[in-house]
Amino acid sequence: MSFKDNDYLCPSCKGHLNVGGQLVFATKTERKHKGLILLNPKIGEYSYKAHPKFHLEKGELVEFFCPLCKVDLSAKKQKDHAMINMISDEDNMEYELYFSKKAGNKSTYLVAKDVFQTFGEDAIDFSEFV
Numbered sequence: 001m002s003f004k005d006n007d008y009l010c011p012s013c014k015g016h017l018n019v020g021g022q023l024v025f026a027t028k029t030e031r032k033h034k035g036l037i038l039l040n041p042k043i044g045e046y047s048y049k050a051h052p053k054f055h056l057e058k059g060e061l062v063e064f065f066c067p068l069c070k071v072d073l074s075a076k077k078q079k080d081h082a083m084i085n086m087i088s089d090e091d092n093m094e095y096e097l098y099f100s101k102k103a104g105n106k107s108t109y110l111v112a113k114d115v116f117q118t119f120g121e122d123a124i125d126f127s128e129f130v
C-alpha cells in the first residue's frame, strides 16, 4: 500500500492532518514541554521533525493532540497509543491508524473491519492489542 496519497484525518473534527507529505501534531511531553511535530506518514518510518529546541527523550510518553481542534488523540482502549483516521487512496476505505505514543517505540497498527495489520519491530500481536 502506498501511503503518500492517503488522507489522514482527526477522528474528532475530521480536519486534515497531512500537509506537504507530513502529518502535523501538537504534542506535549512528560516534562510538560509543548511542540509541533511532523511525522512521516509512511508506515515503518519513525523519524520526526520538530523545532531544534524541542526534542523527545527515548521512551518518553508523548501526548498527541489535533492541531486544529486540540482533541487528545489517545486511543480509547489503548491509552498508550494515539489513533487517527486514514482514508486509503487505493480503496477509499477508512482505516484507524494507531501508533505508539512512546518516543522511539516502533509500532503502528492499521485497523478496519476485517483488517488488522501491524508494522514495526516493537509491534505486539492482535490479542495483546485489543
Ligand SMILES: [Zn+2]
Residues within 6 Å of the ligand: 010, 011, 012, 013, 014, 015, 066, 067, 068, 069, 070, 071
Ligand atoms: Zn481535530
